[in-house]
Amino acid sequence: MGRPYLLCMARPRSFDRDHVLHAAERQFRTTGYNGTSVDDISAATGLGRGSLYAAFDGKHGVLLQAMAGYSIRLGQFVPEALAGPDEGALERLRGFLLRAVEGVPLAADVPPAPDRAAAACFAAKMALEIGASDSEVERLANDCFSLVATAVAECVRAAQRNGDIDPDADPDDLAYLLLTIVRGVDVVGASGHSPARLTSIAESAFALLPRPRHR
Known part of the structure; x- marks a missing residue:
């Protein structure tokens, strides 16, 4: 007798x-x-508990859907930020690193992150917390990382075409190097280090990009 009532409430x-x-x-x-x-x-x-369970099948379902939506946003604003003419590619890479100091922005329809820890990459944050024991979270996080790395690698190639980065360097390796540093900035930032220290890390990462060798 109670089951139809519960379904109705949900x-x-x-x-x-x-x-x-x-x-x-x-x-x-x-x-x-x-x-x-x-x-x-x-x-x-x-949204009420019943509606959350009916629409998303509980907390884990909400997380997976939120991560999928985050991946879509990431796949839009990162390529847009790095796209452009070859002659500006190197500076766009620097801008990408410097923006990492501020973290990853939340969607415009919710309040800003309350602190630097909450501004860290959502995919990385969830992967660090539960990715090792949750294959779905691990997959979604890796999808996000691949999206970012692909956009960064394309920007590296543009800088190579413009003669700003060593043409013999592997764009994908450099992209994952920068991605690793950016995610490391999230961890350092969440540990309370100053924006000045994070900016210094970003500038040092930019300096690691190999310039063309004089022949």
Whole structure:
């Protein structure tokens, strides 16, 4: 007798799916996956527990959908930030590194991250916390890393065509070097180091890019 009632109660009301996922992402960024309860997500999104379970099948489903949405956003703004004429490619790479000092922006329809730790890459944050024991999270995180690395590698190739980076250097290796440093900046930033220190790390990473050898 109780089952039809529960199903009725679980039917989700109309809601803005993207906004719910953006708000949930912010909550996961702030308190981590293990530190976030369904009630926390409900409070952050304004969606009741029953609606959350009906629409996303619980906390883990919300996380996976939020990570998928994050990957889509990442796949838009990173290539856009690095795209352009060959002659400006080297400076765009520098800008990419310097923007890492501020972290990865949240969606525009939710409040800014409360601190530098919450501004860290969402995919990296979840991968570090639960990726080793959650293959779906690991896969989504690697998808995000590949998106960024591909865009960075294309920008490296543009800089090589313009004569600003050693043409013998491997663009994919350099892309993953920069990606690793950028994600390391997230960790250092979350540990309370100053913006000046993070900027210095970014500039040092930029200096590592191999310039053309004089012949």
